[in-house]
Amino acid sequence: MPDDMSRCVEELRAALALHGITLPSLRVDLTTFAGTYAPPAGLITLGNCNTATARALAAALRKAAGQ
Secondary structure: OOHHHHHHHHHHHHHHHOOOOOOOOOEEOHHHHOOOOOOOOOOEEOOOOOHHHHHHHHHHHHHHOOO
């Protein structure tokens, strides 16, 4: 797994934490490395969250967009 993928996950986790948001399933999707994509896909799994977390995430995104 490329280091930049891990850094990306950690940066996203830290940015979400600034807003009090935790996505417990946030991780690198290792199965994307099993394929033969050019360039490698390297997907990030955001995972599931409850409605309170989804609402907090939506509010943080709206605030960042100035709405």
